[in-house]
Amino acid sequence: MKISTGIVLSSNMSPHPPTRVVLLSCGSFNPITHMHLRMFEIAKDYLHKMGNCTVIGGIISPVHDGYGKNELISSTHRVEMVKLALQNHDWVKLSDWECRQESWSKTKQVIQYHQNHLNALFNQYCENDQCDVNENELKWIPDVKSDTRTPIKVKLLCGADLLESFGTPGLWADEDLEEIVGRQGLVVVTRMNSNPSEFVYNSDLLTKYMGNIAIITEWITNEISSTKIRRALRRSESVRYLLPDKVLEYIYKNCLYGSQRT
Numbered sequence: 001m002k003i004s005t006g007i008v009l010s011s012n013m014s015p016h017p018p019t020r021v022v023l024l025s026c027g028s029f030n031p032i033t034h035m036h037l038r039m040f041e042i043a044k045d046y047l048h049k050m051g052n053c054t055v056i057g058g059i060i061s062p063v064h065d066g067y068g069k070n071e072l073i074s075s076t077h078r079v080e081m082v083k084l085a086l087q088n089h090d091w092v093k094l095s096d097w098e099c100r101q102e103s104w105s106k107t108k109q110v111i112q113y114h115q116n117h118l119n120a121l122f123n124q125y126c127e128n129d130q131c132d133v134n135e136n137e138l139k140w141i142p143d144v145k146s147d148t149r150t151p152i153k154v155k156l157l158c159g160a161d162l163l164e165s166f167g168t169p170g171l172w173a174d175e176d177l178e179e180i181v182g183r184q185g186l187v188v189v190t191r192m193n194s195n196p197s198e199f200v201y202n203s204d205l206l207t208k209y210m211g212n213i214a215i216i217t218e219w220i221t222n223e224i225s226s227t228k229i230r231r232a233l234r235r236s237e238s239v240r241y242l243l244p245d246k247v248l249e250y251i252y253k254n255c256l257y258g259s260q261r262t
């Protein structure tokens, strides 16, 4: 039996509105570099070209000091540097929520917090006829006024090395990965010496959810890394043009990473 729904779809129409996505980048940002900022641009372009979601904003969430990674400087400085880097950014904002917690939070919790928080803000915004003070909390989202009712999905934006850390024994719980990859979704940018497609192929769990993993080849390759920037600073070598000038100014002013003005 053929049931007619009465809905006529042309070849480029979808029955669902595009998913509204906020990209969340979690990491040390020790310090933030131009590549951290580039990742958002690369990911947004790619996802829009794929056509099934709209990236409405991005969030950078520096990790809590309790993460205890080697050479990790205080979150007070790391947060301040992200703030400076995003000063004039039109769609990505800093979240210091992670740093303000009592201890390190698992990434699953960080994603969940931001998704719940954003959806709650949008709900209030709709209920209050879109003119409430909450507008202030949402004003970093450029298109805040359009389509405020489709729920927001927070996807984890990362480099291929973070994806590959999923294979480090004991570092990520399978149930967390089920949640992060299976329910939320992952956006991975390629990085030198990594092969994210092969990594996904080798993992049963990731293969199960490969429809939720966007792997984006960055053709304009560069290997800026915070490690290399810290190393150069220690050696009094120039790191200009690898990170925002204001961030570099802050590093010199506070003599971070053993730096001396070059």
Ligand SMILES: Nc1ncnc2c1ncn2[C@@H]1O[C@H](COP(=O)(O)OP(=O)(O)OP(=O)(O)O)[C@@H](O)[C@H]1O
Binding pocket: 025, 026, 027, 028, 029, 030, 035, 036, 039, 157, 158, 159, 160, 161, 162, 189, 190, 191, 192, 222, 223, 224, 225, 226, 227, 228
């Ligand atoms: N050059 C790059 N290409 C692709 N992804 C990157 C690049 N630099 C950083 N990332 C990604 O940005 C996120 C935050 O990274 P992180 O703060 O660890 O930067 P990093 O440069 O890798 O620093 P470190 O050298 O201290 O580990 C991670 O998902 C990481 O994979």
Ligand SMILES: NC(=O)c1ccc[n+]([C@@H]2O[C@H](COP(=O)(O)O)[C@@H](O)[C@H]2O)c1
Binding pocket: 026, 027, 028, 029, 062, 063, 067, 069, 105, 106, 107, 108, 162, 171, 172, 173, 176
């Ligand atoms: N189980 C987990 O949720 C888990 C494990 C390891 C790292 N992480 C996160 O991944 C990011 C890794 O950052 P780095 O690449 O700077 O080490 C951090 O935000 C950290 O909190 C999460």
Ligand SMILES: [Zn+2]
Binding pocket: 161
């Ligand atoms: Zn790293």
